[in-house]
Amino acid sequence: MSKSVIQVPVVEIREVAEGIFRLTISAPEWSRTARAGQFVNIQIPQRNDLLWRRPFSVHSVDPVRGTLDILFAVAGRGSAALSEHKAGDSLNVLGLLGNCFTWTADLQEIIIAAGGLGIAPFILLLQQLENWPGKKTLFLGFRSSRQACCMQQLGALGAEMVLTTEDGSLGHRGLITTPLDDYLASLDKNGKRMLFLCGPTPMMRAVRELTQKYDIPAQVTVENRMACGFGACVGCPVELAQPREDGQTYMLACKDGPVFPLQEIVFND
Ligand SMILES: Cc1cc2nc3c(=O)[nH]c(=O)nc-3n(C[C@H](O)[C@H](O)[C@H](O)COP(=O)(O)OP(=O)(O)OC[C@H]3O[C@@H](n4cnc5c(N)ncnc54)[C@H](O)[C@@H]3O)c2cc1C
Ligand code: FES
Structure with a gap:
């Protein structure tokens, strides 16, 4: 699945529970192609002190309206700044990133x-x-x-x-x-x-x-801390419970994940 950086309008932002916001952006192509587990990496506008984008899972989509939602908690400076956006504001978003949950047809x-x-x-x-x-x-x-x-x-x-x-x-x-x-x-x-x-x-x-x-x-x-979001900075290692055949003991949350088989990884924090 190819990734791109797009400038998107905020369609709506709403506090849906205490300190929890649903942000709807207009992203017609992603609204058709996003798969559960994938995420977007959002640049926080007008904040030179917030160098890195902030990653958020795709929460839901509406392919008819061409919109995509994220659901986020105010955890720090980036998410607090994001929560202050209004409909009509513009955001720079990198996506769609990461892999997705998978299942087979024979599951009950x-x-x-x-x-x-x-x-x-x-x-x-x-x-x-x-x-x-x-x-x-x-x-x-x-x-x-x-x-x-x-x-x-x-x-x-x-x-x-x-x-x-x-x-x-x-x-x-x-x-x-x-x-x-x-x-x-x-x-x-x-x-x-x-x-x-x-x-x-x-x-x-x-x-x-x-x-x-x-x-x-x-x-x-997993929701490791991330920076680039696509495997370039090696900033989001996930420890493997068993080394892989090639001796590798870590994978990258953003590129190899964020979805992993539960038994294959170690939670370090
Ligand atoms: C793939 C992925 C999907 C995510 N999806 C969601 C989502 O759907 N909704 C949501 O609310 N959050 C999600 N997160 C977490 C979200 O990215 C962080 O809460 C956000 O980046 C914090 O930025 P900030 O500038 O507000 O906080 P900062 O000022 O950077 O940090 C404030 C506090 O939050 C902690 N923090 C920062 N990043 C993370 C993180 N990745 N995980 C846990 N704690 C963190 C810091 O240690 C610090 O204590 C996701 C993270 C990843 C990697
Ligand atoms: S965030 Fe840069 S490699 Fe994962």
Whole structure:
């Protein structure tokens, strides 16, 4: 898939939960070709102090309107500056970057585990799976209802959903890994399933243990710090659990990922 730098108009920007924004840009070609897991690298305008672009997963697309959304939290200077943009502003965006989640036709079920902003790439995944005949089950955890987002979109996308918040303000109280553990334990061992994961590092570690315990293949999208976004600066190494045949012990999150087989990588932070 070829990448390009495009100057795009902001169509809409909206705070959808506390400190969480949905940014819609006009990008007709990308709205047709983006695949879940891919990301765009956005230059923060008029900020000479912010040298590097900031990477964000493609969140959802609307090929009819020719738009693409990202969902982002204000984490620091770049995302704070991005949140202040208005409809009609122009952004310089590099995309589409990275690989994507993959699945085979013989799967019976896709299980999605998302923690907080880890939901970002999965709306597009569910859009891609809209006419897929298998079962789609989403385990989604937030810290509290104040950070909960995407409920309306999820309602329309046909996945069975289990929702938790740590403070019990929405869905079940606790961590999402508890109902996920119960669910995986209840499954027939012969079914063909794949689990897709995105979330904070402690959650990714916990889910990896569960997928090992229940022998479920899984893919994870990582959110390393990045700079160039396409393999030129070697600034986003991901450690491999086992060296490759050529002796390589690291891969690059931006070029070889950001989606990796969950058992093949090590979480270092
Ligand atoms: C492939 C990819 C997809 C991503 N998708 C999304 C997304 O859909 N939505 C979203 O909100 N964020 C996403 N991120 C993370 C996002 O890129 C960072 O939050 C953002 O770059 C922070 O920039 P900043 O200038 O606001 O923060 P900075 O001022 O640069 O840093 C502020 C704080 O955020 C931390 N931080 C910076 N970059 C990252 C990072 N990559 N991961 C975790 N912590 C970081 C810093 O350590 C620091 O504590 C993604 C990252 C990658 C690599
Ligand atoms: S960000 Fe430059 S190589 Fe990955």
